[in-house]
Amino acid sequence: MAQSYPMVSGDGAHSYAKNSTLQRRVVDAAKELIYEAISDKLDLKLLKFDASNTFQIADLGCSIGPNTFIAVQNIIEAVELKLLQPDHQNLSSMEFQVLFNDHYDNDFNTLFKSLPHSRKYFAAGVPGSFHNRLFPKATLHFVHSSYSLHWLSKVPKELVDQNSPLWNKESARRRRFVKEVAEAYSGQFKNDMESFLNARAQELVPGGLMVITIHAIPDGIPFSQTGPGVLADVLGSCLVDLAKMVRINRSPQIFIFLGGIVFTT
Ligand SMILES: C[S@@+](CC[C@H](N)C(=O)[O-])C[C@H]1O[C@@H](n2cnc3c(N)ncnc32)[C@H](O)[C@@H]1O
Structure with missing residues (x-):
């Protein structure tokens, strides 16, 4: 099974459900783009x-809510708007399923x-890594993924x-090898994206649409x-201080992923 680091479960004070306003803002910011994409590009x-006549939507890396519900609602509303056009009358009985x-x-x-x-859709859960095949061939009409593919x-x-x-032995950031470390990450990202796109290429119906919102840095801006x-x-500097104070043990190692950088103690 693929390595995974699930978001904090449940609905307690520290849960993802109660601590994901940053990701909510991303979903809100993408709403207009999704409307435009569906209006202009989805035939x-x-x-x-x-x-x-079921329109199949998949939300990849959905976590536990509530952002995923807002995102799929935006998608469904945009498709429904399109269905109001006179030339789509034969599709007026369309139902929605969200995976x-x-x-x-x-x-x-x-x-x-x-x-x-x-909700105006049927719901189902599909467990597994989106770097692999998850759905039968040519069955998805709309693939969405927000703040997950990085x-x-x-x-x-x-x-x-x-x-x-x-x-990394001495410092939490591998300063001497910044370029090589960046290349190692970008190589891994390239492989992962290739697997992701190959899988979706098989699962999307011809003419289907995919909207991905991803954490990124503009070219030329150092991390x-x-x-x-x-x-x-x-x-990073806190971890190094803790290691020096022997407050954290060097074995086993602690891995912390942040913005694509891995810290090891
Ligand atoms: C920050 S959450 C974003 C959740 C949701 N899309 C949102 O906007 O609130 C990222 C999610 O991606 C999931 N994820 C990361 N890698 C994944 C993979 N390879 N396959 C499926 N889910 C993955 C994580 O488990 C996590 O729930």
Whole structure:
């Protein structure tokens, strides 16, 4: 099974459900883009539907809510708006199914318990890594993923090999090898994206649409000058201090992923 680091389960004070306003803002910011994409690029007349005219939506890396519910609601509203056009009358009986995906150890119980009562769609959970095939061939009409695809499937192997020059012994950030470390991460990201896109290429119906919102840095801006970069530096120096004070043990190792950087103690 793929490595996974599930969001904090349940609906307590420290749960993801109560601590995901940053990700909520991303969903809100993407709403207009999703409306535009569906209005301009999704040709409902070209899409193949089963006998029940069901429009299949998958949300990949959905976590436990509530953001995923807002995102799928936005998608459904945009499709419904399109269905009002006179040339789509034959599709007016369309139903919606939403396939909520995340890793096996995601808290699907909380997700299902908090499904909106007023929802206009059938819901199902699909456990597994989105770096692999998750759905039958040519069955999805719309694939959505927000704030999830920058999760790598694993730490690049060069960084966890104690014999590699990139193995971090002294500092939480591998300052001497910044370029090589960045290359190791970008190589892993490239492989992961390739697997992701290959899987979706088979699962989407011809003419289907995919909207991905992803954590990214504009070209030319060093990671250290971004919000997560500043946070990474602070957290890194705290870990080094703790290690020096022998407050944390060097064995076993602690891995902390932040904005694509792995810290090891
Ligand atoms: C920050 S949460 C975002 C959740 C939700 N999309 C939102 O906007 O609130 C990222 C989610 O991606 C999931 N994830 C990361 N890698 C994944 C993978 N390979 N397959 C499926 N889910 C994955 C994590 O388990 C986590 O629940």
